[in-house]
Each structure stands twice: as structure tokens, then as C-alpha cells.
Amino acid sequence: MTTGDSIGMSWFGIARIGLVQASLGAVVMLATTVLNRIMVVELTMAAAIPAGLVAWHYAVQLSRPLWGHGSDQGRKRTPWILGGIAVLAMAALLATQATLMMQSQPTLGFALAILAYSLIGVGVGAGGTSALALLASTVAPKRRAAAAALTWIMMVAGIVVSAITVGQFLKPYSPERLLMVAAGLAVTVICITALATFRLERGAATFAETAKSEPPPDFRAALQEIWHEKAARRFTIFIFVSMIAFSMQDLILEPFAGLVFGMSPGDSTQLGGMHQGGILLGMIVAGVGGSAFSGRLPSDLRIWIVSGCLASAAALAGFAAAAIHGPGWPLGINAFILGLGNGVFAVAAIGAMMGLAGAGEKTREGVRMGVWGASQAIAFGLGGLIGALGVDIARRVQTSDGIAFQLIFAIEAALFVIAAALATRVTNTRTQTRPQTHQDTEVFA
Template sequence: MLHQGSQPPATVSTGLGWFSIIRIGLVQASIGALVMLATTVLNRLMVVEFTMAAAIPAGLVAWHYAVQLARPLFGHGSDQGRRRTPWILGGIILLAGSALLATRATLMMEVSPQGGFALAVIAYTFIGFGVGAAGTSALALLASGVAPQRRAAAAATTWIMMVAGIVVSAITVGELLKPYSPERLMIVASGLAAVTILITAISVIRLERSETANLFAETAKDAPVPNFREALREMWEERAARRFTIYIFVSMIAFSMQDLILEPFAGLVFGMDPGDSTQLGGQHQGGILIGMIIAGIGGSAFAGRLPSDLRVWVVTGCVGSAASLACLAMASIHGPGWPIAINVFVLGFSNGIFAVASIGAMMGLAGAGEKTREGVRMGVWGASQAIAFGLGGLIGAIGVDQARAALASDGSAFQLIFAIEAGLFVLAAILAVRATSASAQTNQNNGTSLKQTGKKEVFA
């Protein structure tokens, strides 16, 4: 209910409607589909078909995450201009073009490893910039254009759509790549790039022109936007924001360690071909999707607050992920005959549960600062997530390479890495309790402050 002086209820707006939220979700789906190509299909080709060390594609993926340290700058830029859609569309175009360049570079590596790798570094650099510009601006648009009581639901919805985009693209690309050939890969990658650009262009048309979309953005304009350095300083001084940033960092390392080794694991231990291993990755993403839906419907993340129920969902997801990874460790020794598809699906399901609860917390905290804007805050958390993803993937891949050399056994090497990842998820569960406890205390203090100062706020 909106308390706004003597203004009649009929004038109350709820910000972006569900149709607009779904349009932003289509942008997220496009981002997920393009990133899937670069981080799974190309990764698989380098390791299995071209017999390169897993550290090579892992390093490229880690680099594309590293350049996303620029996310806070993208968010601050859209804060200052209060125009998110140019950043979104421009980011998608850059991402799509860079994904095509990365595909060409990967194919070059078979005949010219050094030239192909140099081109790949350039391609993955711009992939990172594209993801950072489009992703940060899309989430900032949600945080600034959606009513506070609807932010968590909107974030979960768009994230679910992003995972759905990954699932659909992984399954579709996997089918279209049968039988595999370099020429077929370029055709499929070009089609994916064209479709995602078209979807994004249609989705963002007039998205920021409606009165409801700018309701909260106009309110935020009342106070001047602090400079970039000041905004970062103010945010880091908040205990809840600081603890949440650390939680995001550790949990995303745990989440991403298997990303770059799952398909090589399927190929080396279970003998799957590129199409089958890509579909296995799609089953993992499918599990994430269903886990998000169930957590969103059954949990409290949609309420836009941070009660104890949120911690239950986060911890449940982390513990479930740890258990699933422990099973994958056993599968590494068992080999063919293990129900690998079910195991990977359950892992994704558990990942989805903790992810949607984390998203609810993120959106609940996005507008909590007195001076820092949504773009900067989402940029900082996005940068933390990106660096963690890069480190996690790199640690997983290098760890597998080192373990394979030391243990002289593919199965034992993957078993060790999956076991370490399971332990990190247990640590993430502990940190989640601390982070959400601080967030709940922040919300309580903010509520008390509002009552004392007589400020008005939007409540569910």
C-alpha cells in the first residue's frame, strides 16, 4: 500500500507491469543463450575435440568475468542518465558480435593455436563488456522501475527466464550441431546471434517511456547522484551490503566450479559426444529453472523482505548442492552406468533454490541505500558475482588439469574437484545465515527510522 500524503489511492502506480517485466526477462534470456555458447560449447571443443588443457578455455572465460569489474561503471552511467535501454541494447549487440568472433577464434585454434587464442582474448574481452552493460542495466531497470513489494518477484521471474533461455538454447544448439562440423557450428552461432538481437530490440522498444516505468526513477532524481567513488564508499560502509557482497562472492565460486568441467567430465568419463554433453548441460539448467520456480512459489523471496524463511531456502539449496556434488564425486569413479542425468538435474534443482532466494535478497537490498543508486549497487554485486564465476571456473579447470597429472586418472581428478566444491557450498550456507541476518536487521532499522522521521515508503 502506498502512503503518500492525501493523494487518493486511485493515483497509485505499481511501476513496471508484468508485461514489461517479462520483456526484461527476454533480455536476460538472450544474455544467457549467448553466454551458453561461449562458456559451454566452445569450452567443450577446446578441451575434447582439440585436446587442449582445460585451463585454456577456463582462462578465457575467467577473463570475460574479470573485465566485468566495469559493471559498477555501467550501472553508475545509467544512474546518471536515467536511461537503461540504450545500455541494454548496445550490450546485447556487442555480446552477440563477440560470441561470433569467439566461435571463429575457437575454430582457428585447430590450425593456428596462437592466432586463434589471440583473437579469442579480444572476443572474450568484449563478451564481458557486453554482458556487463546489458545485464547490469537490465537489473537496475528492475530495481528502479518496479515497486519495492514486487522487486523480488520481478527479479526471480527474469532470472527464471534467463535460465530458460540457456536451457532452450543449449538443447536447440545441441540438436542443430548433430552431426558436428565447423561449418555447421558457424551457421548455428550466427542464427543464435541474430535471434537474440532481434528479441532484445523488440523487447526494449518504448520500455522506459511509460509513466509507470519512471515512477521510482523520478523519485530518485530528487537527490543528486553521488560520484562513482563516493557511491562505492557509502555502499561498502553498510554492514548488510558488505556481508551480502562476500556471500555472493563465495557462493558463486561454489556454484561455478563445475561450469567449465561438467561437459569435459561427460566426455572424458562417460564418453559422451558434443551434442549429448551439451544436452546434459541443458538438463542442469533445466534443474535450475524448476528449482527457482519451486523456491519462488513456496518460499518468501517474492515478498520483497528478508525474514528467516529466506535463510531456510538458501541453506537448503546450498546443502542440496553439496550433496549432489558429493554424488558426482562418486560418479567420477563409477563411470558409465551411473544415473548421471538425474544427478546433474538434482544439482541444478538445488542450485536454483539457493539462487532465487539470493536474488530476492539482492533486490530487497538494491534500494536500501540512502544515497547510492540501484545501478551502482547492482553493479557491485554483479561484479562480485562475475569475479567469483571467473575464479570458480578457473579453479575448477586448473584443479582438474593438475589432479589429472598428479593422479594419472580422469575419474579421481574429477572426484577431488567435485568434493572441494561440495565443501564450498557448505561454507556458503554458513555465510548465507550471517548475510541474511544482517540484511534483516538493516530492514528493521530502516523501518524504525522511517517511523521516527515521518518518511513515506512503499510496503507490500
């Protein structure tokens, strides 16, 4: 244990946690974008099928508070991190095999896919929640938001690198090549995570404000404490609403590129990489700007969130126009601008989340990060499912694929405007180095 004046975990240690996040993002990219595209375009399935599988893996992540509570009990988070990533990697390989079986053995393929996406949810929940809890409990309060931004930047970098690399290795596409690429990715992320977490917790200090003097409460009591805190409750609701807007295009962007613009699997995967590259730059811009983390002005966080939401809405309006314009539209630039707005918004939200992580009187970081992670996961699942179902319905009703996608992109743009309006109530209070109370850390005015 140390005091709030210590610097806590070094930047090198924080970067190691970032490698875990990068590994997690790389595997999730394969399951939620590449396999989604293969099912919709190559296997000519309804978009609702992969959307349902992705939504199910998010639903499984309702277990995040349980994983966080478990790591709180033992105060050793590394085994949870490594075990979660290993389960995630193997589950993604199983999901790839299941996808390839869906055409020749549909019943067995779908059954294996449900199992695989269930395990993906378990892996993300156990590994991701424990990594964030370790970050929140061993990093000095004044560094937490910046540290969170760094790890998220590394996660997005991992997604970008893996999307571009996987896209290249999938050219020319074949089922056998897809399986080989998935196997190589699984082995790579397990090795990276094992190296990144080796002796990571040895000698790591836990800050006084996070090391409660009494044992952590049981799981039900911990959830009740969090929900009765005005700041935590309102922040949970904000995360839920904003992340639905954030995720609606996730499962339709690559099918949009394939159906409307005629892109190959490798090209549409690289388009996703452009989007993630924009997110990366947006995070860097917001992080370097520093306003989201300074806590000196109540409007700091609100400005970044609103700006990111409105930029995202504008980019989605561009996609709506592209759906009618067709080939010739600068689709890569449009995807990059969308990512830029997404990244600015995400860093601001992460800053608020990390600032509240250690604010509980009794609860610890694991269960609190689990609650917010579960809220985010359900929002992501609903957003992706709503987007995909909306496209399926619109494609049946409308006269062309372009008009169908235009409608969904326009709805998503409107949701981002609504999220920006909600964000006008967001305030950022001064950074504390002592134990925070709910009066100190109120997120919504």
C-alpha cells in the same frame, strides 16, 4: 516518479526484461559451455585455456559498476541494454571463429579469442547491469524480489532452450556447422532484445525511494557509500563466497561427460541443458513457495539459501561417485538435482539483492547492482578457473581422469557446505515501501 504504493511496471513489462536476460544467458551458454567443450575435447587443449578465457571475461566485468553508474547518470537504460546485447552477440560469434582457428593458426586464434572474450565481458556488463537496474527502479518494492525471480527464471529458460536447440543443431558436429549455429544465435538474440526493449521505458514510473532528490554522486563517492553500509558490504562478501562454490563445476561438467562417459558434443551440451532445467524448476519452487520474499520471518531467506546449498553439495557428492562408477550412472538425473539445489539458492540470493537495490541514501540502482554483479562475476571467474586448473593438476597427478574429477567435485561439495554455514547468518527483514536505511535492510545478523 510515483509513490511506493503504486504497482509500477506491469508483469508484461517485467517479462520483456526477462527476454533480455534470456537472450544474455543463451549467448553466454555458447561461449562458456559449448566452446569450452570444443577446446578441451575436440582440440585436446588443457582445461585451463578455456577456463582462463572465461575467467578473463568475468574479470572484464569488474567494469559493471561503471556501466551501472553511466546508466544512472542519463536515467535512460534501454540504449545501454540493446548496445550491450549487440556487443555480446557479435563477440560470441568472434569467439567461435577464434576457437576454430586455434588449431590451424594458434597465435591469431588465441589473440582473437582474448579480444572476443573481452567484448563478451563488456556486453554482459553493460547489458545485464542496466537491465537489472531498470528492473529495480521501475518495479514496486513489494514486487521486486518476485520480479527478479521471474526474470532469472526466464534467463535460465533461455539457457535451457538454447542448450537443447544448439545441441540438436550440432549433430553431427562439424566446424562449419558450429559457426552457422553461432551466427544464427547471434542474429536471434539481437532481434529478440530489440523487440523486447522497444518503447519499454516510455511512461515507466520511477519510485520515490529510488528517485533521489539530489544528483547521484560521482563514481568513487558512490562506491564509498556502498562499502560503508554494513548490509551492502556483508552482502557483497556473501555473494562472492557463495558464487565461487556455485560456479566451480561450470567449466568441467561437459569435459567430465566427454572424458569419463564418452559423450559427444551434442549429448554433453544437452546434459548441461538438464542442469539448467533443474535450476529453472528450483527457481519456480522457491518462487511459488514465497517464503523467500515474504519478509515475515527472519529465517525465511536463510532456510532457502541453506537448503539450496546443501542440496547442491549432495548432488556434487553424487558426481564424485559417478566419476569412479563411470558409464551406467544416472548422470542426467544427477545434473538435474544439482540444478534444482542451485536454483533454490539463487532465487533466495536474488530476493535479498533486489531488496537492497534501492536502499542507498544517494546511490542509485545501477551502481549498486554493478557492485554486486562485479562481485558475482569475479567469484564466477575464480570458481571456474579453480575448477579447471584443479582438474588439470589432478589429471597429471592421479592415475585416471575419474579420480581427478572425483577430487574436484568433492572439494566443490565441501565449499557448498561452507556456504551453507555462512548462510546461517543471513536474515531477511520486513519489506519497506519507504526509503530504506542501512539499519532497516541489514542482511547479515
